[in-house]
Amino acid sequence: MASTTALTADERKTRQRAIGGSVIGTALEWYDFFLYGTAAALVFNHVFFPTMDPLTGTLLAFGSFAVGFVARPIGAIVFGNYGDRIGRKRILVITLMIMGISTMLIGLLPSYASIGILAPILLTVLRFVQGFGLGGEWGGAVLMSLEHGDPKKRGLSASWPQIGVPLGLLLANGALTLFLWLTDDEAFLAWGWRVPFVLSAVLIAIGLWIRLHVSESPEFEKLAAEGNRVKHPILEVLRTQRRELLIATGSRIGTDVAFYIFVLFVVTYLTQMVGVEQTTATLVVLISAATMILFIPAFGALSDKVGRRPVYIGGAVGALLWIFAFFPLLETQNLALIIVADFVGMLCWAAMYGPLAAFTTELFPTNVRYSGASLGFQLSGILGGALAPIIAVALYGRFESWLPIALYVAAMLAITIVSVVIARESAKDETVLTVEEARR
Known part of the structure; x- marks a missing residue:
């Protein structure tokens, strides 16, 4: 592919549209996914x-949250396989629709008081569908941006x-925080939390329009x-890329655990263990998320x-050390120190x-890259993000x-460090994007 300086105006516009489409579409999908996670911490136990005590109810809510992670490798296998065969673009349109529709239906789901045990069952089913769609999202979005890029x-x-x-x-927590401010506790539990979920219908339309106007990956x-x-x-991938798959999985486990402690469990810890108000806890996460948009x-x-x-x-070692300062800073109940704790993490x-x-x-050649990268990324989600909130709540209980909890996070980050250490450095490898024969 030509360098940036040699691009024509049309080629530059195509590249920008592909990257912009990946960012916006991915943001909408993660909005759907995190909306559930934040609601699990604040609402779903009620x-x-x-019928459960608060801690057990939260544990069960996070259990339904974890179901989405179990579904993600399945989505990675299905959508990754087709993404390598028929193209990245078409798969990304499908995953967006799956995520958006399932999220909207969660917002319309009757409560336990209305339909009894069927309510948490349907919630769990819809969470599974969410995870299935997200399983194919990450790999396709990253590849569209990377394969269009310099x-x-x-x-x-x-x-x-x-x-x-x-x-x-930011969008998910911002939406829920807005309705926390606009409603009292009774109204928020009755209907306020549902509005951000139903708004997914609007986001689907926006996301589809963007993705339908993005061209297919030139590498594909x-x-x-x-x-x-x-x-x-x-x-x-399973036959010829097993080592790469293990590295991809191991390298993200600690990353995933740290993330869900810093952005999800922190809300539960601050509100239920430390005694901080819900709006304050979500504000801390909003501040951290906003700044990460620049740092990533x-x-x-x-x-x-x-x-x-x-x-x-460097990031993994920093997180491993910081986790032992993170919780003591939260327990000070000082807003400034709480913000510092979450920001550094x-x-x-x-x-x-x-x-x-x-x-x-x-790690993977072009003709199996969607499948390999997606599967490695999503497998680590089961061992990392799916279990992190559950394990953290159980350990505290x-x-x-x-x-x-800090020792658990440190152990997971150690796995990440080892996995990255044994991987090859590919930043300067000019052949990484060259099409390779999968059968070696």
């Missing part, structure tokens, strides 16, 4: 699990869809023209200059998440101390 700035190009995570988190078009597609990409691409660009591994490892996470997309996708 609306769908009201080959010499892959870290920066691939990091743009990554800001969809804090953008989606080249792959198809040369006849180098494989019939069963996911089987090819900055770390992605830095990885183009100094390498993926140094930036990634999220900064360390951004140092991992910025280069993560390029690091993961560069057992020991009534933050220290076991």
Whole structure:
């Protein structure tokens, strides 16, 4: 692909549209996903699990949250396989519709008081559908941005869809915080929390319009023209890319655990263990998420200059050390110190998440990249983000101390550090985007 200086005006516009479409579409999908996670921390224990004590109800709400992570590898297998065979663009349109419709239906779901046990069952089913759609989203969005981008700035190009995570988190928490302020506790539990979910119908329309106007990845078009597609990409990954798959999975486990502690469990910890008001807890997360929108691409660009591994490892080591200061700062109940605690934690996470997309996708050749990168990314979600809030709540319930939680996070980050250390450095590898034969 030509360098940036050689691009025509039309080519530059195409590249910008592809990256912009990936960012906006991914932000909308993560909005759907995080809306559920925040509601699980604040609402679902009352609306769908009201017969339990508060801590058990929260644990069950997070259990339904974890179901989405179980579905994500299934989505990664299905959509990754087709994304490598028929193209990235068409799959991204499908995943957006699946996520949006399931989120809207959650907002319309009757409560436990109305339909009994059927309410949490349907909630869990819809969460599974959410996760299934998201399983195919990340890989396609990252590849559209990376494969349209400058080959010499892959870290920066691939990091743009990554800001969809804090953008989606910002939108989700912002929407719920708005209705917390606009309603009293009774009205918020009755209908206020539902409005942000139903608004997904509007977001679907916006996202579809954007994605339908983005061109297919040039790397995939080249792959198809040369006849180098494989019939069963996911089987090819499992047969020839097992080491790369393990590295992709291990490298994200600690990243995922740290993230869900810093943005999800922190809300539960502040409101139920420390005694901070809900609006204050969500405000802390909003501040951290907003600043990460700037830092994620900055770390992605830095990885183009100094390498993926140094930036990634630096963030993981920083998060491992910071977690032992994180909880004591939360327990001060001082808003400024709480903001500092979450901001520094999220900064360390951004140092991992910025280069993560390029690091993961560069492990795999083009003709199985969607399948390999998606599966590795989503498998780590089960071991990382799916279990992190559940384990954290269970550890606190057992020991009534933050220290076991910090030790758990540190252990998961150690797995990430080892995985990145044993990986090859690919930032300066000019052949990473070259089409390769999958059957070696």
